Amino acid sequence: MSKPFETDEVINQSPPLVDVDLFALDHPLREAVVANGGADHEAELLEFGRHWGSAEMAERGRLANENVPKLKLFDARGNRRDEVEFHPAYHELMAHSAHAGLHNATWSEKGGPAGGASEVLRGAKFFMAAQVETGHLCPITMTRAAVAALDTDSKLLGQVMPVLGTRSYDPEFAPWWTKRGMTIGMGMTERQGGTDVRANITRAELDGEGYRIAGHKWFMSAPMCDAFLVLAQAKGGLTCFFMPRFTPDGRVNAIRFQRLKDKLGNRSNASSEVEFDNAYALRLSEEGRGIPTIIQMVSLTRQDCALASAGLMRSGLAHALHHARHRSVFQKRLADQPLMRSVLADMALHVEATTALVMRLCRSFDRAPHDEVEAAYMRLLTPVVKYWVCKSAPAFLYEAMECLGGNGYVEADVLARHYREAPVNAIWEGSGNVMCLDVLRVLSRDMGAAQAVLGHLMAQSRGLDGAAEALVFVVKTLQRPDAEGSARLAVEKLALVAASVALQDIHPRNALLFAQTQLRGDRGAAFGAVDFSTPEIQQLLDRALP
Ligand SMILES: Cc1cc2nc3c(=O)[nH]c(=O)nc-3n(C[C@H](O)[C@H](O)[C@H](O)COP(=O)(O)OP(=O)(O)OC[C@H]3O[C@@H](n4cnc5c(N)ncnc54)[C@H](O)[C@@H]3O)c2cc1C
Structure with a gap:
């Protein structure tokens, strides 16, 4: 009998991340569902998560x-x-x-x-x-x-x-x-x-x-x-x-x-x-009346673009974290290497805030028929959330891919597909600039309703570093006669405040951390270019994938 070929033995590769419960494993999602009124649906979502995972x-x-x-x-x-x-x-x-x-x-x-x-x-x-x-x-x-x-x-x-x-x-x-x-x-x-x-x-x-x-x-x-x-x-x-x-x-x-x-x-x-x-x-x-008729649809498709991009990022994070927990480099797990831990924790915080934001948006869709402020939130925030979430996904998925090293770039893993998938959510159903123009349209058509939403965010964001300043900037900028040229910056800041506020209802400590890094500007451009303390990193990683 011939000896097994030596390269048949595979060591130090992560096992496939399959046969998991996509809901049970995702604490930020579970908590966001409860915070937004979906507690009664836990059992149905657990079954869905098991099946789809x-x-x-x-x-x-x-x-x-x-x-x-x-x-x-x-x-x-x-x-x-x-x-x-x-x-x-x-x-x-x-x-x-x-x-x-x-x-x-x-x-x-x-x-x-x-x-x-x-x-x-x-x-x-x-x-x-x-x-x-x-x-x-x-x-x-x-x-x-x-x-x-x-x-x-x-x-x-x-x-x-x-x-x-x-x-x-x-x-x-x-x-x-x-x-x-x-x-x-x-x-x-x-x-x-x-x-x-x-x-x-x-x-x-x-x-x-x-x-x-x-x-x-x-x-x-x-x-x-x-x-x-x-x-x-x-x-x-x-x-x-x-x-x-x-x-x-x-x-x-x-x-x-x-x-x-x-x-x-x-x-x-x-x-x-x-x-x-x-x-x-x-x-x-x-x-x-063609345009008013299709406008009825686009908030719904835009909501789904944001949900899909958020889901892609969640998957990227789970794969990155899973791989880093199994792969050793220089005799130490990647998940224990300080630089990798900062990258993963920053990504985990991004996904946590994104998840809180998209589920908060879903709540406004649930409540809009009976609540004027929620209806205004839905109308103003749908383009804001679509803009920010969909725009952030390609860069996020690239970073997730890099966490897997060469494996991330290869089609056998799902991350290459996720990465190719991500940009389309930003392009269709109104591309990035069009979302910003839509926000300006809402402000010009119904300033009263928009102000109610901004006032609500201002009240809810007390204690979140940088939120009040960001909202003042948003209001001033978007009301300027030449607002168009600066609308991206204002819309992005509005999304960051809304995400911090949505997360505050779920996990105040992480909401504060998100506001500090995103609104106060304590960060660089890349994921992981942050200065988190060791306990913060640990709790973020534990929550992201138990
Ligand atoms: C995979 C895929 C599937 C699609 N499926 C469908 C489908 O089923 N049905 C359908 O009808 N369409 C579909 N589309 C088309 C999609 O909705 C359009 O591509 C999208 O709306 C952008 O339109 P456009 O390509 O004509 O680009 P343009 O309208 O030419 O826009 C080009 C760029 O200019 C920007 N821009 C536009 N106006 C302004 C402005 N005033 N100021 C500043 N910037 C501006 C846009 O944000 C965009 O970045 C699909 C697209 C893709 C990629």
Whole structure:
């Protein structure tokens, strides 16, 4: 018998971080859920965390990204198909997310707000699902948000909700009204304008009870959705339409895909370029009211962008910490090396504050229907949180990758995928500058409501170093006539104050630490360029991953 080859023995490598409970292990998340009204949902979240932290779910995430969707324009005989084929793992992820209500738990059966702490519950689940696979969450979040726009047409909403409101995922290519469940995508962005949708040139002509849409969309993700919300120019101006994949007589609608984008990340999700060849659609809003109609959706998709980026960072932190606890360098565990401990503790504090902030935002979504200040918080803070959380994720994930050394850079580990995934949350649903402009818009349209939120933050931030000065800067800067040019700095400071305040409700000691390092400026640019005491480092690391 031959001797085993000497290099078969593997030593000093960290074991895979799989088969973990994503909720039980995450103390900052658990505490944020309780602090924001979700205590009753603990058992459901523990079950979700165990399931999504399993090795099987991680494997589905890998497979769905390594086997990218394929565009099947024609069948073998040359008949037009316009279908996209996904790996079975993608469909399984969709089914698991739908089963957990990630695509619809915001809504009651009739399409109104679900009530209670449903947003905190759903937000915590979305945060965990993003740690496993984010590409499939694109149609999940669009479907959930679409209901807000469909609300403008109560008849259509009433027809759609019995299908959209189920917890089933039905991948069949068939008319939506025959299915067990459905998904909805969005077609807004055109070649000549994405942010500036007023520049849309796709045309809509009235045709009987419906419309015929002719034109092109430069990005339309999740092309196998059952319907799309599409912006097009009707006689009365830019209008929002509901465009199903099948026409009412059961024929395939004239939605012609041209190609799928070859993207940096988000590879399990297909993003198409598409032409509408007089495609059938129903008008959702009054002609000319397209923008106010889609605005209903964007706070929801922006909330999910922030949740997903926060989840990606949490996953990066957990992998970095896990690796550092197993890997020895110079006869000492990485997790015991002073420099590495500062890096990990600073990252842990960042994730703790981010988690507190996104869950606080979810609470405002829960309470907005009954509480004016919470409604104002939701409106003002959604772009602020989307801006800061999504912007910080790529740099964070790069640092997490570096904690794993060379392993972090290799596709076999999940961090390379997370890193490629992170920038898209900052780009879509309104890029960074657009978020800042949105904050200015809120201030100019409803200064009273915005002041109520800023006053609330000022009152809550007493004792947090640097918070009062930061808020004074925010108010002064954003009210200047030339505010646009300085809006990024003000919006970032506002996010840091809001994060400190959100964390204060959960862990006052860490809220203070976060304010000291982020608002008082006791830090350098990179993670770990801080001066924490040894006990602070220890408690941050213990909380992050017990
Ligand atoms: C993977 C992926 C999937 C997508 N899926 C979809 C989809 O399903 N449906 C859909 O409709 N769209 C989709 N998009 C498009 C996305 O929403 C747009 O790319 C995004 O809104 C930005 O628009 P744009 O690309 O036209 O860039 P532009 O609008 O040209 O913006 C370019 C840059 O300019 C900045 N900017 C814009 N206006 C101002 C201003 N006034 N002052 C200062 N800076 C400004 C922006 O912040 C941005 O950084 C997708 C994009 C990606 C990357």
